[in-house]
């Protein structure tokens with residue numbers, strides 16, 4: 001079977017872009033990704049695309065061109081972008097196609113994501129009494145984790161401080177002003193122990209990745225990167241997830257643990273081989289826990305890792321080098337693809353002020369979202 | 382006196398399937414799987430663990446231990462939130478999972494709203510209380526947990 005290459009990457013800046021629709025941001029990203037590898041939209045044999053709040057991805061053809069290609073819409077919550085990429089990977093791996101694109105975009109209204117408990121099969125009472133908030137889940141997961149593994153509030157502050165600092169160095173990031181430790185540590189308490197500047201916000205943006213078979217990639221002028229693994233997994237019984245009313249006493253590992261293990265197995269390498277990583281940071285506690293769930297450190301070791309700066313751009317395993325969701329916001333359809341974009345930038349050595357040292361050859365991405373699914377990739381030169 | 386108004390219930394459970402109320406000893410309701418023994422909350426007609434449809438409604442314990450908690454620090458968006466507070470009158474409230482021994486961990490509002498008064502592992506007990514008054518003037522009863530004195 002062929003290897004799957006990433007040959008083109010494109011991104012529409014994240015954040016708030018008034019007057020530009022989500023679809024237009026998606027089209028912008030696709031055009032940039034095509035220019036990146038010297039191809040035309042008419043060269044694309046297939047596309048997988050998704051958006052949760054900004055329209056049907058397949059209507060991008062109205063703007064990009066009605067070429068008759070196979071275009072499939074993907075809707076998979078916060079892992080929509082990761083799922084589009086995984087689908088594109090399979091399309092090429094199967095041998096059916098040798099050139100196509102994964103695209104994601106979004107444009108969410110300001111403020112918290114709207115929640116409708118009854119649409120999720122949850123009783124109306126749950127929303128009525130003020131329990132249907134994703135922020136409460138994240139807070140209670142990290143609260144328990146801090147208690148069990150001795151993680152301090154300082155670690156949560158430092159993770160956020162790092163990501164805002166990295167975002168300030170990334171041209172596509174939304175929040176380009178670094179925040180100090182004190183600004184984060186004294187920001188309003190949203191859901192104890194998580195404060196305002198420890199949370200990401202819904203936002204806007206678009207991202208596109210052009211994939212090719214290894215054979216096809218060799219015919220192109222750009223230096224290809226290779227997608228060595230791409231896996232999406234959903235939750236098992238007993239995993240603690242958002243909007244849980246009754247949590248089982250038996251505890252299962254999160255879907256991130258499953259997705260991560262399967263992705264490493266697929267790529268035939270281990271966490272120790274990864275030189276740059278993007279880990280889902282819905283809030284700074286999530287990034288902290290995901291370091292362990294993805295196999296990069298043992299539970300509780302984050303305290304030392306963060307204190308010693310291991311995940312900073314100049315550290316031994318830089319994490320969220322473009323500021324992650326904290327600095328970019330979370331346009332659901334595009335978020336997972338942004339992580340892939342950023343790893344590609346780093347592996348190409350094009351990170352500019354945020355470029356990690358030591359000439360990285362292997363990178364990793366992890367996206368996680370409601371109602372309990374994770375997508376991971378491993379990308380190498 | 383308006384007879385129609387007088388005939389209305391003065392108290393209503395927030396959801397009749399959620400707990401036994403009114404009752405001298407009200408309990409939360411769950412369901413127990415007759416195949417694998419898993420307890421679910423709220424009650425459901427199949428087992429999320431083994432997929433069996435052989436499940437029986439059951440009453441849940443009224444005491445347990447605090448598994449995790451947070452403090453809701455801002456007025457939740459309405460809808461879905463149905464509380465009567467305004468941004469000006471809102472007071473943060475505690476939220477947690479209470480582990481009921483050998484049953485299930487249930488999500489609940491807590492009667493305590495400062496993190497200093499909460500500790501993972503502490504003993505908690507179930508209480509019932511009016512949550513709000515509906516458009517017919519009836520008190521809507523919901524449940525909460527509080528630390529055991």
Ligand SMILES: [Zn+2]
Nearest residue numbers: 414417428431
């Ligand atoms: Zn069962």
